[in-house]
Amino acid sequence: MTLLSIAHLSKSFDGVKAVDDVSFDLEAGQLLALIGPNGAGKSTCFNMINGQLKPTSGAIHFDGHDIAGLRPREIWRRGVGRTFQIAATFNSMTVLENVQMALLSHERRLFSPFGRVASWREQDALDLLDLVGMAGHARRSCAVLAYGDVKRVELAIALAHGPKLLLMDEPTAGMAPQERNALMALTARLAKEHMIGVLFTEHSMDVVFAHADRLIVLARGHLIAQGDAATIRNDARVREVYLGTGASFTPRGESA
Incomplete structure (x- = not known):
């Protein structure tokens, strides 16, 4: 079941497009990683979904309703939870x-x-x-x-x-490798048991490739790739702008 649907989402600041025509879906019970280099538009996209920023254009449909432009508390009451890069x-x-x-x-x-x-x-x-x-x-x-x-x-x-959607901003920032993987394994288990959709940003690629069901990649405000871990690792454009060779990362289900 599609829980979150982002359609042609854009955000401009003084004429500069931080996010430009981004579209993707998130299913209930799925972990979706939003990744990209610094300045890719990840935080801007994340904050539009959470209500901290109002989109310049585009739609954000959550649980069948357009929530674009609603205040964060209104979005929270509709069933969207959030964690932050610095734990609060x-x-x-x-x-x-x-x-x-x-x-x-x-x-x-x-x-x-x-x-x-x-x-x-x-x-x-x-x-x-x-x-x-x-x-x-x-x-x-x-x-x-x-x-x-x-x-x-x-x-x-x-x-x-009891959120239906959980937004996690750099959930493993500041954690040791073992702690990072334990937290995300727990999150994945809870998401599937309770059918919670999880959208998370993350700089730790070992965490992303180990736990995300799907990935979306932004670069300079544009969505340049989306798919499972193997698809993203083997995408030439992604390797060029973000991952280097990608050779050190192993998608779930594959042997190193």
Whole structure:
């Protein structure tokens, strides 16, 4: 099922086209990597989908509705979650409280004057932490966690409102290789189990080729290639503008 459909998407800044006539689809349960060299238009494209930028032209259809130009919070409420390159958690709170805050936000109860919230939806928050392997750290402060664990907590927060689409901006930035692959393997498993579409940007090509179901490649605002890992690795234009020879990268299912 097509969950996200991008059609002829463009964005100009003072007459300069940062994204120029980009089109692609994302299926439910699929991991789609958006890659390209610096200045390719990845962040601009990503931020239009998330609502931080309004497209100059084109359509963004999510779950059957055009969301182009909606505010980020409106898009979030329609079922789009997001994680960021630099993990955003409340260090003064416990792991459990961070996820409870996300649940409270979804319920629009952040400013409710009625009752204590310390135990509100505690089991739901624990269940989310269990999904990402962090239930055993629920009572610890986020301030003392290793960075890889903070990224897992951020993923639980992003899942708190049951998103259909998850946008992940450089999800493994700052992580060690083993942590990177563990996080993306977890994300892939959750995406397929819960039929969540995942669009992610990533500079680590080992992560991209190991975990993405499909890839789209941008260069100077243009979409120059899309397909599975083998197709992208063997694309001469992609190798020229981004991957070098590509010889060191092995698509999923192939032996090195």
